[in-house]
Amino acid sequence: MRRLVVAITGASGAALGVEALRCAADVPDLETHLIVTGSGLQTLHEETGLTAAELGALADHTHKNHDLAAPLASGSFRCDAMIVAPCSVTTLSAIAHSYDANLVVRAADVMLKERRPLVLLFRETPFHLGHIKLMEQVTLNGGIVMPPMPAFYLHPQTVDDIVQQTVGRAFDLAGIPLEHTQRWQGLPGRRGGIMRESGIASRGLREELERLERAGRLLRIPHRLDRRFEVCATAAEAGTGRAVLFEDVAGSAHPVVMNTTASREVIATSLGVRAEDLAERYLEALTHPVVPEAWDAAAGTAPVQELIFEGDDVDLTTQLPILTHHEHDAGPYITSGVVIGEHEGVRNLSYHRMQVRGPRETGIVVVQRHLHRMLEAADRAGRPMPVAVVLGLDAGAYLAAATSGSAAPYGFDELGIVGALRREPVRLATGVSVPIGIPADAEIVLEGHILPNVTAEEGPFAEFDGTYEHGPERVFRASALTMRRGAIYHGLVSGSVAQLNIMGLPNEAVLLRSTRAAVPGVEKVHVTLGGLRKFHAVVSVRRRIAGDPGDVIVSAFAGHRDLKQVVVVDHDVDVYDLDAVERAIATSFQPDRDLHLIGRGRGNPVDRSLDPDGTTSRMGLDATRPLRAEPPVPAVIPGRDRVRVPEG
Numbered sequence: 329m330r331r332l333v334v335a336i337t338g339a340s341g342a343a344l345g346v347e348a349l350r351c352a353a354d355v356p357d358l359e360t361h362l363i364v365t366g367s368g369l370q371t372l373h374e375e376t377g378l379t380a381a382e383l384g385a386l387a388d389h390t391h392k393n394h395d396l397a398a399p400l401a402s403g404s405f406r407c408d409a410m411i412v413a414p415c416s417v418t419t420l421s422a423i424a425h426s427y428d429a430n431l432v433v434r435a436a437d438v439m440l441k442e443r444r445p446l447v448l449l450f451r452e453t454p455f456h457l458g459h460i461k462l463m464e465q466v467t468l469n470g471g472i473v474m475p476p477m478p479a480f481y482l483h484p485q486t487v488d489d490i491v492q493q494t495v496g497r498a499f500d501l502a503g504i505p506l507e508h509t510q511r512w513q514g515l516p517g518r519r520g521g522i523m524r525e526s527g528i529a530s531r532g533l534r535e536e537l538e539r540l541e542r543a544g545r546l547l548r549i550p551h552r553l554d555r556r557f558e559v560c561a562t563a564a565e566a567g568t569g570r571a572v573l574f575e576d577v578a579g580s581a582h583p584v585v586m587n588t589t590a591s592r593e594v595i596a597t598s599l600g601v602r603a604e605d606l607a608e609r610y611l612e613a614l615t616h617p618v619v620p621e622a623w624d625a626a627a628g629t630a631p632v633q634e635l636i637f638e639g640d641d642v643d644l645t646t647q648l649p650i651l652t653h654h655e656h657d658a659g660p661y662i663t664s665g666v667v668i669g670e671h672e673g674v675r676n677l678s679y680h681r682m683q684v685r686g687p688r689e690t691g692i693v694v695v696q697r698h699l700h701r702m703l704e705a706a707d708r709a710g711r712p713m714p715v716a717v718v719l720g721l722d723a724g725a726y727l728a729a730a731t732s733g734s735a736a737p738y739g740f741d742e743l744g745i746v747g748a749l750r751r752e753p754v755r756l757a758t759g760v761s762v763p764i765g766i767p768a769d770a771e772i773v774l775e776g777h778i779l780p781n782v783t784a785e786e787g788p789f790a791e792f793d794g795t796y797e798h799g800p801e802r803v804f805r806a807s808a809l810t811m812r813r814g815a816i817y818h819g820l821v822s823g824s825v826a827q828l829n830i831m832g833l834p835n836e837a838v839l840l841r842s843t844r845a846a847v848p849g850v851e852k853v854h855v856t857l858g859g860l861r862k863f864h865a866v867v868s869v870r871r872r873i874a875g876d877p878g879d880v881i882v883s884a885f886a887g888h889r890d891l892k893q894v895v896v897v898d899h900d901v902d903v904y905d906l907d908a909v910e911r912a913i914a915t916s917f918q919p920d921r922d923l924h925l926i927g928r929g930r931g932n933p934v935d936r937s938l939d940p941d942g943t944t945s946r947m948g949l950d951a952t953r954p955l956r957a958e959p960p961v962p963a964v965i966p967g968r969d970r971v972r973v974p975e976g
Contacts, residue, residue, distance in 0.1 A: 331359045332504065333400060333410035333439075334387065335432045338367025339451035341414035342375045343487075344476060347495045348413050349386035351506055358504065361400060361407065362387035363432050367416070393430045400435040403442045409502035410439045413495070414451035414476070417459065423448070424465040436471070445502045446471040449494070472501050482510050483527075483602050488542040510600065527600025527609065529724040529749035532769030533816060536588065536598045536722040537573065543597045545570045552576040555584075555660070556652040560821050563587055568825050570594065573816075580649035586819045589723050590826040595833065598723040599749060604904075607836035607853055609749070610727065614735055614837055617744025621753040623768045630757035630768035637809040638761060643687040647809060648719075648772065650684050651819045654790040658798070660684045661789060663827075664820035665717040665774065666729040667692075668764055671702040675765065677729035677742040679830075681822070682717070683786050688806040691786035692778060695933065698738050703778060703802070712777030714762035715804070720771020720818045724749040730830045734888060735838040743767070761808040771815045776806040792823045792831065793860060793934060825857065832861020835888050842887025843867055846879045854903035862932060863892045866909050870899040874955055881924050881948030890932040894948045900959055901951075912951040924948035 332352055336345035345368075352360045362384065364372070369380055384390045391398045399405035412419060412432065419432060423446075428434040439446040448466065450473050452459060463473045476494045484490045496509030510528060530536035540546040547570045553559050555577050566572045568590040575583050589595055592603040601609045623630045637647065644650060650660040662682040669676050676698040683691040694700050699715075706713035718725075728745040736742055746767075747753045756765035762775045779802070787798025820827050836853045843850040849870035856864045865888075867880050877896040884894045897903065897912045916922075924947065931944030938944055953959070 329357050329359050330504070331361060331407040332502070333361045333363065333407050333435055335363045335365075335410065335412040335415075335419075335435070336368040336372060336383075337365045337412060337414060337416040337419045337432060338371050339414040339416035339419075340371060340375065341449065341451045341476060342368065342372040342378075343491050344413040344449055344495060344498075346372075346376060346378065346383065346386070347491050348411055348498065349383075351492075351495055351499060352504075353386065355504060355506070360387045360389070362390045363393055363400070363435065364390075365393050365416075365419070365430070365432060391431055393432055395431055396428070396434055398431055400431060401438065403438050407435075407439070407444065409445040409447070409504060410436060411447045411449070411498050411502055412436065413447075413449040413498060415448040417450075417452050417462075420448060420450055420459075420462050420466065420473075423471065424462045424469070440470050443470060447498050447501045448473050449476045449498060450474070451476065474498060474501060479510075479512075481512065483605075485597065485602070486543045528751050529599045529746075530722040531750055531752075532767075533585070533588075533720045533722050533771055533818065534769075537571070537585065537816075539597055539600075540571050540588070540594065545594050545597055547572045549574045550576060552578055554578045555580065555649045557655070559584055559586070559649075559651055559819060560653050563819070563821060564824065568594075577649040579646075580817075582649050582815055582817045584649050584651070584817045584819050585720075586821070587824075587826050588818070589726060589829045590824070591829070592833075595723045595727075595829065604852075606833060607840055610745075610834060610837035611840050613724075613745045613748035614731070614834075614841070616748055617741070618747030618751070618753050620741070620743045620747060620756050620765065622765075623755045623757040630755075630766075631812045632766060632768055632770045632773055633757055633760065633810045634813050635811050635815075636760055638807065640688075642806050642809045644684050644690070644774070644806065644809075645687055649817050649819075653821050656796055657789050658683055658787055661822075662690065662717065662719070662774075663822055664726075664818045665719050666721060666725065667699060668716045668718060668766065669699045669702045669713065670764055671705060671713075674702075674739050675741045675743065676702065676738075679729060681789060682804060683789065685784075688776075690804045690806075691784060691801045692804040693786065693801045694778070697733060701738065706778070707781050710780050712779055712805070714759075714764055714775075714777050716759050716762060716764040716766050717774040717776075717804075718767060718770045718772075719774070720812075720816050721767065725754075725767065726830050727834050731834040732838055732888060732890070735834070735841070759808070760810060766810075770812075772809070772811040772817060774806055775808040775810070776804055779803045779805060790822055791934065792827055793936065794823055795936065828857060828861040832857075835861070835865075835890075839865060839867070839884055839887050843869075843880050843883045846883035847876045849876060849899070850880060851899050852903045856906070858906075859893065862890045863935065864895075865891055865893070866895045866897060866903040866906075868897050868899050868901055868903050869952070871952060871955055877922075877950040877952050878924060878948070881950070882926075884948075885926060885929075885946055889930060890935075892931075892935070892944060892946050894946075896948065896950050896952055898952050898959070909951070913949060916953050917949055917951040922950040924950065 422433040563586040571588040596603040728742040783800040786801035788796040926946040928943040
């Protein structure tokens with residue numbers, strides 16, 4: 329058993345000490361001893377609202393600061409490290425001069441004389457010469473003075489991010505490294521002078537929700553709502569800036585979460601990057617996948633299999649809060665399930681809407697992509713095809729499952745993308761009724777089979793473009809339902825921004841790869857929401873030769889065949905500002921000179937404008953300035969940024 333002493337003194341920054349205790353609680357076999365000075369308690373209450381009792385509950389042992397007879401006052405009571413967070417000037421001065429008038433200073437002095445790590449998060453600014461001499465003396469005595477400076481190169485997005493990173497570094501210096509501490513990974517690449525962030529994605533939905541809540545991007549709905557229309561209506565009205573957790577859904581013991589992919593900012597929080605770096609980070613993961621690994625049986629039961637229901641014990645109509653979305657939908661639909669299929673050593677992740685028809689039966693729409701290829705082989709053999717439908721995943725997993733076949737061809741395991749985003753392999757448990765590998769940190773898994781050569785009427789259902797569909801589709805029969813205790817169901821409204829982002833944001837990484845292969849000066853790609861995150865893209869480029877825009881257009885269509893329109897703009901045009909893009913078209917584009925029309929090719933079946941043979945034409949717009957033209961000088965009103973207009 330290791331021991332850590334955490335001391336909180338009267339300087340501002342009590343949250344640092346609180347976070348140190350919380351982090352220590354997650355470290356196996358680490359016993360914490362807490363000392364708080366009187367002024368530290370005052371600062372704690374003022375800055376965090378915590379009481380002494382609430383703070384004490386975070387530690388294994390608490391000690392009075394005046395108790396110089398406490399075990400911590402003796403070197404024979406072995407403690408492995410001590411962190412003073414925050415450390416006041418008074419405490420720094422006393423430690424520098426071994427003025428052991430209280431337990432904080434005495435315990436620190438013991439650490440120094442016993443040559444054990446002592447880390448002081450000295451909270452003062454600016455420094456005068458006396459402060460510097462005190463820090464020098466502590467350092468000469470063997471202590472570590474660490475003013476809590478933010479690591480801006482890791483792009484913290486909230487105060488909590490700064491606190492966690494700072495405390496993580498303090499634990500490093502104390503010789504107790506924490507697994508979740510974000511660390512510099514070097515420069516994976518630079519584009520236009522903008523450094524990509526080395527973030528680590530959430531490991532499962534629960535970690536994702538914790539991150540979102542810390543960042544102020546989670547809205548909790550405590551009152552009861554009906555799973556038929558009410559939940560979806562509320563999610564639609566909640567906007568795109570926050571995920572929504574419905575804590576009380578009528579007729580279900582399970583909460584429902586929605587909108588976890590409703591904006592770039594929400595997704596970026598889950599992936600641990602800045603919103604503007606999403607495509608770059610995803611491209612890195614796509615290029616360097618991390619192979620999944622089997623769940624270690626020695627670790628016990630996989631979380632997703634804590635509760636198991638098999639055979640006739642499965643009842644989808646009562647056990648899960650499956651939602652009804654639009655007024656003319658035929659009934660409740662599973663829309664967020666990631667369907668995992670395996671065939672001859674090949675694994676595939678994909679989305680397929682599933683209409684609930686009974687306790688164990690659903691329809692399932694399987695379009696002609698990779699799962700369809702596996703299903704054809706099963707049909708030819710006349711055998712049911714085993715699949716696992718995974719519900720309740722993090723944003724990284726949802727994006728990976730939607731990555732297009734041009735980037736993830738048949739045989740490419742999309743779980744490798746998830747592992748790369750997390751910077752560690754996804755752990756897979758084997759299904760209880762099907763031989764399928766299942767992410768162990770998922771919330772819910774529905775196991776079963778797609779019946780061979782069997783169809784039944786399905787729909788109507790409002791697809792992502794707002795058009796109702798119906799017709800004969802395949803049939804799924806459930807054989808088992810497994811879940812975590814307190815499992816969270818993930819809902820997704822067809823056609824919502826959350827769904828379109830899942831479908832489309834991976835395409836930005838795909839287009840970055842294809843266009844940069846042709847034109848290295850490509851900087852940003854935006855697959856637009858108005859183009860349903862499928863059909864329209866804007867690409868910015870730093871031109872080097874006259875033909876660059878045309879090559880960007882051709883390579884974009886080659887990289888993602890769903891595209892129908894590509895606009896190329898200069899590097900200084902913000903691809904996410906569609907007003908700026910339209911302004912570039914208005915001022916730099918001439919139709920007879922800059923319009924690139926491409927003849928008919930295969931289109932996406934969901935495009936209602938396709939010709940009867942399934943083909944489409946495509947167009948590219950070169951909205952860049954002439955190659956040697958000087959960029960326009962922006963019109964700026966001096967002092968405008970300092971103006972504050974009174975309200976009312």
